[in-house]
Amino acid sequence: MKPTIYDLTYEQLEAWMLENGEKKFRAQQIWNWLYIQQVAEFAEMNNISKVLIEKLEAAFILSPLTQNVLQASSDGTRKYLFALNDGTLIETVLMPHKYGNSVCVTTQVGCNIGCSFCASGTLRKQRDLTAGEIMAQVMLVQRDLNTLEGEAQRVSHIVIMGIGEPFDNYDNFMDFIRIVNHPKGLAIGARHITVSTSGIVPKIRQFADEGIQVNLAISLHAPNDELRSSVMKINNAYPIPELMDAVRYYIAKTNRRITFEYIMMRGVNDQIIHARQLVKLVRGMNAYINLIPFNAVDEHGYQRSTKEDVSAFFDYLKKEKIQVMVRREFGHDIDAACGQLRAKKLESE
Numbered sequence: 480m481k482p483t484i485y486d487l488t489y490e491q492l493e494a495w496m497l498e499n500g501e502k503k504f505r506a507q508q509i510w511n512w513l514y515i516q517q518v519a520e521f522a523e524m525n526n527i528s529k530v531l532i533e534k535l536e537a538a539f540i541l542s543p544l545t546q547n548v549l550q551a552s553s554d555g556t557r558k559y560l561f562a563l564n565d566g567t568l569i570e571t572v573l574m575p576h577k578y579g580n581s582v583c584v585t586t587q588v589g590c591n592i593g594c595s596f597c598a599s600g601t602l603r604k605q606r607d608l609t610a611g612e613i614m615a616q617v618m619l620v621q622r623d624l625n626t627l628e629g630e631a632q633r634v635s636h637i638v639i640m641g642i643g644e645p646f647d648n649y650d651n652f653m654d655f656i657r658i659v660n661h662p663k664g665l666a667i668g669a670r671h672i673t674v675s676t677s678g679i680v681p682k683i684r685q686f687a688d689e690g691i692q693v694n695l696a697i698s699l700h701a702p703n704d705e706l707r708s709s710v711m712k713i714n715n716a717y718p719i720p721e722l723m724d725a726v727r728y729y730i731a732k733t734n735r736r737i738t739f740e741y742i743m744m745r746g747v748n749d750q751i752i753h754a755r756q757l758v759k760l761v762r763g764m765n766a767y768i769n770l771i772p773f774n775a776v777d778e779h780g781y782q783r784s785t786k787e788d789v790s791a792f793f794d795y796l797k798k799e800k801i802q803v804m805v806r807r808e809f810g811h812d813i814d815a816a817c818g819q820l821r822a823k824k825l826e827s828e
């Protein structure tokens with residue numbers, strides 16, 4: 480199967496041009512067609528010679544995705560189920576904010592981390608996505624935005640929080656960042672990109688050393704090892720003290736604030752005793768806690784925390800001068816939990 484041209488970083492495309500007897504500057508023209516004009520076919524690149532178009536068509540496909548299902552929520556959230564060339568399915572979500580449009584991308588087909596509260600964790604990883612398969616999600620959402628009525632809208636933010644563990648697909652995920660961030664392409668600023676990890680400690684350290692300004696979020700979800708290991712198996716490999724050491728390394732190296740994601744599950748991790756433990760863990764750190772109301776996934780039996788428990792937890796952290804917010808929910812009327820749409824589709828098949 481031919482790779483997608485979206486797989487190539489700008490520098491790789493320049494090298495490809497030279498290897499194929501073309502001038503290096505052609506890379507800029509092609510990049511412009513891909514990311515500024517946002518064409519769907521090579522043949523639409525009308526200032527490119529027929530010979531080069533043929534070479535490109537022989538070597539690459541353009542989009543490796545086809546849209547399978549689209550769910551649109553009354554709050555503007557749009558959820559896409561895409562089929563890859565090998566027939567596997569992935570999900571992508573567009574979330575409109577006051578400050579811009581954010582796209583949540585998937586990085587793997589399935590996931591091996593196996594968090595017990597996650598719809599995707601029930602479907603083992605089949606394979607990693609390539610950089611271009613991640614990039615194509617952004618491009619298809621952008622093209623969908625181009626079809627909406629009203630003012631022109633652009634994808635302005637990326638969150639790498641969809642299905643999969645990006646740090647388990649590190650090289651492709653990093654190439655994706657280089658492509659989406661490139662000034663000659665979509666040019667989405669590093670500070671507008673957030674990657675979330677379940678806590679793969681060596682990769683957190685490696686990421687800290689990359690010298691880029693991308694935001695990092697850690698899926699913490701529990702304030703002690705016993706509880707965290709029971710909801711996230713990854714904690715057995717990288718327990719909380721090791722994780723926190725890596726986080727401190729990241730903060731020292733990058734001088735950037737870190738976000739801890741904390742999904743609130745009724746009676747599991749949402750009591751004041753947990754809030755107290757959480758305060759101890761993060762006190763003095765340049766950190767932000769994101770409390771996330773649990774989005775019910777039928778088969779796991781976890782439930783949403785009550786509003787009262789969420790408020791009491793939030794107030795406790797505030798009182799302790801911890802930076803905290805409760806995440807706004809998106810797409811309440813569609814299958815909004817990560818992996819739900821894909822899980823449903825596979826079930827129905």
Ligand code: SF4
Pocket residue numbers: 590591592593594597598599600601641642643644677
């Ligand atoms: S929450 Fe993320 S890391 Fe955990 S199983 Fe689901 S997709 Fe994988």
